[in-house]
Amino acid sequence: MTTLHVPPFPAPGPSSSTPSAGAPAVAAPKTPAPPLPVLPGPVDALAPSDEELSIWPASTRPLGRGDLSVGGVPLTEVAERFGTPAYLLDEGEVRARCRGYLRAFPEAEVLYAAKAFLCRAMAHWMAEEGLGLDVCSAGELELAVTTGFPAERIVLHGNAKSPHDLSAALRLGVGRIVIDSASEIARLAAAVPTGSRQKVMVRVVPGIAAGGHAKIRTGTDDQKFGLSITDGSAQHAVARILGQPALELVGLHCHLGSQITTEKPFLAAVRRLVGLMARIKDQHGITLPELDLGGGHGIAYRPGEDALDIACLARKVRAELIESCAAAGLTVPHLILEPGRAIAGPSGVALYRVLAVKRTGGQTFVAVDGGMSDNPRPALYGVRYVPRLVGRSATAEAVPVTVVGRHCEAGDILATDVPLPGDVRPGDLLAVPVAGAYHLSMASGYNLVGRPPVVAVADGHARLLVRRESLEDFRSRDVGL
Numbered sequence: 001m002t003t004l005h006v007p008p009f010p011a012p013g014p015s016s017s018t019p020s021a022g023a024p025a026v027a028a029p030k031t032p033a034p035p036l037p038v039l040p041g042p043v044d045a046l047a048p049s050d051e052e053l054s055i056w057p058a059s060t061r062p063l064g065r066g067d068l069s070v071g072g073v074p075l076t077e078v079a080e081r082f083g084t085p086a087y088l089l090d091e092g093e094v095r096a097r098c099r100g101y102l103r104a105f106p107e108a109e110v111l112y113a114a115k116a117f118l119c120r121a122m123a124h125w126m127a128e129e130g131l132g133l134d135v136c137s138a139g140e141l142e143l144a145v146t147t148g149f150p151a152e153r154i155v156l157h158g159n160a161k162s163p164h165d166l167s168a169a170l171r172l173g174v175g176r177i178v179i180d181s182a183s184e185i186a187r188l189a190a191a192v193p194t195g196s197r198q199k200v201m202v203r204v205v206p207g208i209a210a211g212g213h214a215k216i217r218t219g220t221d222d223q224k225f226g227l228s229i230t231d232g233s234a235q236h237a238v239a240r241i242l243g244q245p246a247l248e249l250v251g252l253h254c255h256l257g258s259q260i261t262t263e264k265p266f267l268a269a270v271r272r273l274v275g276l277m278a279r280i281k282d283q284h285g286i287t288l289p290e291l292d293l294g295g296g297h298g299i300a301y302r303p304g305e306d307a308l309d310i311a312c313l314a315r316k317v318r319a320e321l322i323e324s325c326a327a328a329g330l331t332v333p334h335l336i337l338e339p340g341r342a343i344a345g346p347s348g349v350a351l352y353r354v355l356a357v358k359r360t361g362g363q364t365f366v367a368v369d370g371g372m373s374d375n376p377r378p379a380l381y382g383v384r385y386v387p388r389l390v391g392r393s394a395t396a397e398a399v400p401v402t403v404v405g406r407h408c409e410a411g412d413i414l415a416t417d418v419p420l421p422g423d424v425r426p427g428d429l430l431a432v433p434v435a436g437a438y439h440l441s442m443a444s445g446y447n448l449v450g451r452p453p454v455v456a457v458a459d460g461h462a463r464l465l466v467r468r469e470s471l472e473d474f475r476s477r478d479v480g481l
């Protein structure tokens with residue numbers, strides 16, 4: 001059995017499918033991902049190892065003839081009923097991960113970061129599990145609220161909020177708006193209806209470098225989000241907000257980056273933000289009641305990769321917060337967290353059909369019917385996934401292959417040097433675990449392939465959550481000649 005890292009789930013039941021969690025979504029440049037396990041001799045598609053299953057949903061079970069079930073539903077059945085490519089979301093895994101957070105951080109408010117993946121069912125599950133939502137557009141906000149998500153449990157983010165974003169937030173009554181730039185302050189204050197006050201936080205840049213890839217590090221001064229402590233922009237914004245009677249400053253926010261696999265940066269952030277809270281108290285005589293540490297909790301995309309241990313994070317953040325506040329003479333603020341990837345990522349599986357197998361230039365390319373339009377992460381961050389053949393027994397020797405998408409880009413690569421049976425062929429089904437976060441939420445219309453459907457699996461049943469994008473969808477938006 002592999003070690004349970006994030007979050008502390010309920011017992012996964014019998015079998016080898018204990019969730020572990022693990023690692024940098026994005027290959028951290030200085031610490032290359034560990035080599036994939038070498039498969040001894042023929043690939044036995046009937047028997048995935050514990051290590052291999054460690055990144056799959058806890059409900060994953062091997063079935064006969066090389067199939068796997070997730071949420072009690074055979075993957076071959078999902079592919080047949082809904083076609084490929086298709087994404088499935090294990091509802092039980094999503095809910096268990098939410099509960100894991102609430103168990104680890106009983107004192108905190110946990111907001112699911114909708115940007116990782118949002119659909120109406122996901123919003124319902126979050127509401128039922130007692131989480132709030134972090135949204136960053138009127139689109140995410142309206143989808144959630146119109147499906148019944150309580151607006152007061154929603155926080156609106158954005159480095160460039162449009163007038164529409166702000167008016168939707170005020171109209172629907174979001175709990176808090178996170179101010180990201182000085183120019184937003186007067187604009188927001190002027191839009192608040194007379195006689196009411198809007199709760200706001202300030203997004204602070206603490207000057208901490210963390211995150212799995214340069215493109216997703218947001219805690220340093222050299223990027224577009226937030227207001228710097230170092231140059232005083234954050235302090236200046238605080239003073240301006242306090243001068244606006246329509247705004248109620250309730251706390252400080254920071255989001256260091258994404259795919260962070262150690263606790264250290266979060267502890268440093270606690271110290272810096274508490275330090276700023278102490279200065280605000282000295283200067284303005286107010287104690288801010290809330291501290292939002294954002295998200296960024298890293299998971300494993302490949303067996304053996306590191307992941308952030310949520311229970312350990314909780315213990316250390318709690319201790320640091322208490323200690324820093326005591327040293328600064330502050331009351332401990334109410335803690336807020338915004339995990340996205342660590343809830344949705346390991347709960348999702350992508351299913352592709354092999355369309356072509358080509359041996360050329362010393363490589364074997366296995367081309368599937370999806371790619372960078374449903375998963376842009378490999379192209380953006382160089383992330384590599386671990387696809388697995390499902391749905392047929394295979395006894396051929398494992399060979400290293402490159403799994404590529406169908407798009408018109410040489411960089412449309414899902415996995416390099418992964419072992420697949422040497423007889424992999426068109427018509428085979430490949431499943432890619434850890435596909436629940438930042439795939440479909442960043443999907444595009446490239447090559448007019450159409451975005452895949454999303455299917456929920458739970459208790460042996462599969463149900464369609466989001467249908468496949470069709471040519472008719474493209475045509476109906478294309479209104480001019």
Ligand SMILES: Cc1ncc(COP(=O)(O)O)c(C=O)c1O
Nearest residue numbers: 113255258295296338339340341
């Ligand atoms: C403000 C904010 N909160 C939360 C998140 C969620 O991050 P993650 O999915 O890495 O937990 C993000 C995205 O990185 C973000 O920008």
Ligand SMILES: N[C@@H](CCCC[NH3+])C(=O)O
Nearest residue numbers: 025115216258377437438
């Ligand atoms: N989209 C990124 C993470 C950025 C999260 C939003 N700030 C990823 O796929 O890893």
